[in-house]
Amino acid sequence: MNRCKWTAFFAISLLLINVLTAPAVEYSGGLKIRYDRGREVNPQSLNAYPNNLTDRSYLEGLFTSDFIFDNPKFGDKLRFSLRMQEFRPSDMDKDLFQLQQERRWNDKIYAQLNWNGWELWAGDVYETFGKGLALNLFENRDLYFDTGLRGGKVVYRGEKLRFKAINGRCRDIYLVKEENVSGMNVETKPVSNMQIGAALVYQEGLSSDEGAAYKPHFDPGIYAGWNLDPVSIYAEYAQRREEDFSQTIGDGLFTSLTAFAAGVAAQFNYKYYHFGYNNSYSTPPICQREFTTKLLSTHPHVPLIDDQVGYELELSASPHGLLFLSLNFSQASQHKGNSLIPALNQDYAPFWELFLESEYYPRLDLTTRFGLGWNEEAGNNFWQKKTGALSEVIYNIDDYWSLTLLAERMWVDDIEFNQYHSDNYWAATLGRAPYGSITFSYENSTKSSIVEGDEWIGGELALTIKSQHRLTIFYGQERGGLKCTSGVCRPVQPFEGFRVGYEGRF
Amino acid sequence: MIGKAIFIFTATLILSLTPGFAYSAADFTLEDVNGEIFNLKDNLGQGPVLLDFWATWCVPCKNALPHLQTLKDKYEKQGLKVITISIDSPKSQSKIKPYITAKKFTFTVLLDPNSAVLKQFKSNSVPFQVLIDKEGNIIESHTGYNPGDEKVLEEKIIKLLPAGSGNE
Numbered sequence: 001m002n003r004c005k006w007t008a009f010f011a012i013s014l015l016l017i018n019v020l021t022a023p024a025v026e027y028s029g030g031l032k033i034r035y036d037r038g039r040e041v042n043p044q045s046l047n048a049y050p051n052n053l054t055d056r057s058y059l060e061g062l063f064t065s066d067f068i069f070d071n072p073k074f075g076d077k078l079r080f081s082l083r084m085q086e087f088r089p090s091d092m093d094k095d096l097f098q099l100q101q102e103r104r105w106n107d108k109i110y111a112q113l114n115w116n117g118w119e120l121w122a123g124d125v126y127e128t129f130g131k132g133l134a135l136n137l138f139e140n141r142d143l144y145f146d147t148g149l150r151g152g153k154v155v156y157r158g159e160k161l162r163f164k165a166i167n168g169r170c171r172d173i174y175l176v177k178e179e180n181v182s183g184m185n186v187e188t189k190p191v192s193n194m195q196i197g198a199a200l201v202y203q204e205g206l207s208s209d210e211g212a213a214y215k216p217h218f219d220p221g222i223y224a225g226w227n228l229d230p231v232s233i234y235a236e237y238a239q240r241r242e243e244d245f246s247q248t249i250g251d252g253l254f255t256s257l258t259a260f261a262a263g264v265a266a267q268f269n270y271k272y273y274h275f276g277y278n279n280s281y282s283t284p285p286i287c288q289r290e291f292t293t294k295l296l297s298t299h300p301h302v303p304l305i306d307d308q309v310g311y312e313l314e315l316s317a318s319p320h321g322l323l324f325l326s327l328n329f330s331q332a333s334q335h336k337g338n339s340l341i342p343a344l345n346q347d348y349a350p351f352w353e354l355f356l357e358s359e360y361y362p363r364l365d366l367t368t369r370f371g372l373g374w375n376e377e378a379g380n381n382f383w384q385k386k387t388g389a390l391s392e393v394i395y396n397i398d399d400y401w402s403l404t405l406l407a408e409r410m411w412v413d414d415i416e417f418n419q420y421h422s423d424n425y426w427a428a429t430l431g432r433a434p435y436g437s438i439t440f441s442y443e444n445s446t447k448s449s450i451v452e453g454d455e456w457i458g459g460e461l462a463l464t465i466k467s468q469h470r471l472t473i474f475y476g477q478e479r480g481g482l483k484c485t486s487g488v489c490r491p492v493q494p495f496e497g498f499r500v501g502y503e504g505r506f
Numbered sequence: 507m508i509g510k511a512i513f514i515f516t517a518t519l520i521l522s523l524t525p526g527f528a529y530s531a532a533d534f535t536l537e538d539v540n541g542e543i544f545n546l547k548d549n550l551g552q553g554p555v556l557l558d559f560w561a562t563w564c565v566p567c568k569n570a571l572p573h574l575q576t577l578k579d580k581y582e583k584q585g586l587k588v589i590t591i592s593i594d595s596p597k598s599q600s601k602i603k604p605y606i607t608a609k610k611f612t613f614t615v616l617l618d619p620n621s622a623v624l625k626q627f628k629s630n631s632v633p634f635q636v637l638i639d640k641e642g643n644i645i646e647s648h649t650g651y652n653p654g655d656e657k658v659l660e661e662k663i664i665k666l667l668p669a670g671s672g673n674e
Contacts, residue, residue, distance in 0.1 A: 028532065030628025064628060068532060077533055079626075114533070126620040132596035138620050141630075157535060157543050195541055227540060234600070256600045265604035285597040291563040314601065316608040324609060367569065367653075394569070394653055402653035433654030462650060470649045486595045505628040505647055 024071065029506040030064040038497010040092055041452055041480060048450040054092060056495060060141070061086040062107070075115040081123075083108035092493060097144050099173070108148070119155040124148050127155075127166045129185040129199035132486075133238035133252050133284040134221035135166075137181075142483055143490045145175050147281050162187040162197075170205075175488065176280045179205025193227040199238070203281065217242045217249070219282060230260035238282070240275050250276030250306065254285050264317040273308045274335060286487040287312040288330040292355050292373050295410035295423050296388040298481035301351040301377050302489050307334045310342045310351075324359040346378040365396040378416075385413040404429040412447075421447035436463040443479060452480055452494040472501040532626045533642075536591065536616040539603050544589070544616050550642050553585020554666040556659070557636040559624050561594050562601045566651040567633040571611060573656035577663065578613050584667045585640070588613040593621045593632060635659065639666050 036058035045052035062085055069078040085107035089099040110123025126137040126148050139146040151168020164185040172178035180203070187197035204216035221238030239251040252273040259266050269287045286303045287310055303310075310332025318324045333342035333350040344350050353375035360368045369392040376385045388410040395403045408425040423445045431437035439460045448454040458476025465471065480494035533547045549555060558574055560567035571590070578588040590613055592602050599617060606615055618624055627636055629649060637646040637659065646662050648655065 028628060032630055064625075066532070066626070066628075079532070081626075114535075119535070126622060128596060128619045130596075131599065132619075136596055136619075138595065157537075159543075189541065193540075225541070232603070258600065258604055260604075260607050263608075265608040267600060267604045269600060283595070283597070285600065287597075289563075290598070314604060316604055318608050318610060321610075326608075369565075396653050398654075399657045400654040404653075431652035431654070433652045433656075434648065434658040437650075437652050464648065464650065467646050467648050486597045503630060503649060 024069070026068040026070070028066045028068070030062075031502065031504045031506075032060075032062040033502040034058070034060045034499065035501075036090070036495070036497065036499045038495060038499075040090065040496075041494040042092060043096070043451075043491075043493065049453045052451065053496070056090045056092065056497065057088070058090045058093070059086065059088040064108075075113045077114045079110075079112040081108070081110050081112075082106065093144075096493075097490070099144060117157055119157075120152075121154070122152045124150050125153045125166060125168060127153055127164055127183070127185075129164065129183060129201070130197055130221060130223040130236045131234070131254055131285055133223075133236050133254060133282060134199040134219040135181075135183045135185075135201045135281055136283045136486070137166075137281060138283075138486070140485050140488065143175070143485060143488055144173065145280075145485075145488050145490075146171070146173060147176055149181055160189055162189075170281075175490070177205055179203050179281070181281055193229075195223075195225045197223045199223075201281070203279075215242050218245050219279075232258045236284075238275075238284075240277075240279070250274045252284060252305075254287075256285075263319065264315060267312075267314045269312045269314075271308060271310055271332070272340065273303075273305055275306045278304075278306050280488075283486045283488060288332065288351075288353065289328050289355055290484055290486075292353070293371055293388050293390040293408050293410070294425055295408050296355075296373050296375065296386060298479065300482060300484050300489075301332070301353070301375070302482070302484065303332060303487050304334060304349075305487055308332055309335050309340065322361045326357045328355045328357075329353070346383060349377075349379040351375070351377045367394040368392065381416060383414075383416040385415060387411045400433045402429075402431045402433070404431065419447070421445060434464055434467065436461070438462075441476075456494075468506070469504040470502070472499075474499040474501075532623075534623045534626060536618055536623060539592075539606075539615045539617065544614065546638075547642075549587055549589070550638070551640050553587065553640055553668075554645075554663055555587045555589060555638045555640075556663065557627075557638065558588070558590045559593055559618070559627075559629065559632045559634040560590055561592060561632055562598050562605055563594070564632050569653070570633050570635075570651040570656070571609070574613060575609075575611050577656065577660060581663060581667060586663060586667070589616060590614065591616045591618050591623060593618050593624055595619050637662055637666070 036056055038056050039053040040056040041052055042054040062083055064083040067080045072078050085102060085104045087102040093099050108124040110121055113120045129135040137147040139148055147170055149168025149170050153166035156163040167182040169180050170176055170178060183201040185197060185199040187195055189195050199221040201219040218241045219238055223236035225234040234256040236254045240249045241247060242249050252275050255270045257268045271287045273284060291297050312330040314328045316326040331342050331352040333348040336343035336348050342350060355373040357371040371390040373388040390408040392406045397403060406427040410423045412421050425443045427439055427441040429437050429439040441458050443456040445454045456477040456479045458474060458478060460472060460474040463471045475498040477496040480492055482489045483492050535543060535545045538544055574588050592615055594602060596619055599619060602615060631649060633651045635648045636644055639645050
């Protein structure tokens with residue numbers, strides 16, 4: 001038997017002994033279903049709305065089962081988890097994102113053994129080193145993004161020393177190419193308020209060019225954090241190297257300074273990312289607000305992780321218990337030479353945003369929220385200024401009934417094409433705790449788009465049954481846009497029809 | 507396989523709707539915002555534990571947090587522990603500490619950047635709350651936030667407190 005088979009034999013034996021000898025077994029299960037039926041915009045259609053609509057049918061079902069064995073023969077706890085998947089993407093998603101209809105009984109499967117501060121994982125695993133400059137693995141099904149590895153990992157968490165090692169292969173799905181990824185992270189805490197860490201990630205995989213293997217690359221990184229209340233600092237630096245580890249392709253730096261004084265919390269984040277190319281396995285902090293208001297966030301600035309310099313300043317304060325204020329300013333651009341600050345020239349895709357927000361609680365039964373945002377973004381044949389405003393009022397009718405009213409407006413100045421338009425969004429939600437809520441929303445634009453029209457009306461019912469079961473039913477129209485998390489974005493096509501969602505735990 | 511899955515689902519659904527059904531909380535280990543290690547098992551035994559999964563970008567989550575602070579202030583002496591778990595990814599993780607400090611929240615804040623613990627509790631979205639009794643059984647789990655949810659939660663917390671200590 002080779003080493004791999006011996007390892008598998010040992011792992012399975014350990015698993016079996018533990019399963020057979022554990023005095024207590026617990027089970028938990030979860031089910032998530034989403035079903036869409038209606039029509040969506042075909043971006044390849046040459047027809048104007050609504051003749052560019054095509055039928056949409058989408059089904060996603062995830063059934064997860066966990067078995068937890070307490071106090072087994074070896075170890076403190078053993079968990080065995082299995083997730084089954086039924087996935088039928090729409091025809092449009094198949095075309096746009098190269099998705100396939102799938103039925104996988106072992107979509108996610110893992111065994112996790114905890115033993116004296118150690119965690120041993122075998123199967124589908126995720127991990128983050130530092131703030132993610134070298135490695136950040138996560139799954140976001142809304143984005144069709146999953147960098148989880150099928151392999152294993154070892155984690156040790158001690159008072160002074162922390163250690164993580166991971167190895168596995170990622171599936172080839174949208175935005176993520178199949179790769180073998182290995183990584184190691186060591187972190188020490190010489191004193192309780194300080195952390196110093198180092199990470200090394202090795203990747204090799206298939207490029208999109210018909211299975212041709214591309215050069216393996218290494219991502220070494222270091223980081224340090226120091227918490228000196230009321231001030232704390234953090235810095236992380238990572239490189240991308242190719243060939244025999246000697247050739248540096250690019251690098252990235254993230255720093256953060258946080259301070260509290262006179263009731264004000266201030267934070268300054270700085271990024272300097274020049275990794276050479278995008279790597280799905282490394283998603284560092286993007287240093288900008290990702291969700292401001294619904295309208296301003298529909299087409300957010302997409303940071304280029306391989307070519308971006310910028311900063312973000314956030315101030316927040318609660319002058320008294322009834323009021324909370326926050327200010328966020330961020331600026332970024334592509335690199336202009338070796339400049340350490342963002343450029344303003346259109347050639348370097350500059351972006352800035354200022355967002356002010358307040359929460360005010362004038363009475364026990366009333367919560368209000370106001371926001372104002374301005375941003376400007378330019379690029380190749382593109383230059384827009386946007387101003388957005390939001391107001392939200394939550395009124396508690398009694399202990400259990402509530403009414404939430406939300407109004408937003410956004411003014412868009414398209415400087416490049418000398419056009420001007422505004423968008424509006426209104427939503428009203430009637431809630432009854434703990435059973436659920438019903439929401440009606442209306443959105444319009446003064447600019448009629450040949451792709452998606454100028455009006456969108458929708459309603460959603462959310463029901464909670466026995467607290468573990470949540471059912472949502474949406475019917476109406478949804479505007480298209482970009483959906484982004486951690487700088488990973490995907491376009492969402494305008495949709496009209498109904499959507500049923502269920503999430504339950506057993 | 508689909509037939510079997512439907513059978514398992516139906517059986518577990520019926521079981522879960524049975525009065526008195528409770529399942530145990532999965533033990534987990536996470537780091538808090540200061541890098542200290544937190545283990546759920548070590549925090550059981552003294553009273554109920556309320557877990558709240560949230561994120562800095564989630565408005566309903568942030569609407570629920572002041573009520574959690576109120577519950578902590580009110581019932582901490584009777585043994586209630588309020589543990590919030592942020593699923594912020596590394597990109598927004600640094601915003602957590604300024605936010606909770608400015609808001610003067612004093613509950614524990616843990617970090618779950620890959621949503622691994624959220625998934626262990628069979629949830630995919632936030633806000634998500636789990637109420638655990640001192641033996642480690644899950645008494646309540648709830649997705650979403652509507653004003654008034656905290657009242658229902660408080661009623662359930664009171665039932666878990668030592669007799670006579672919760673009716674203030």
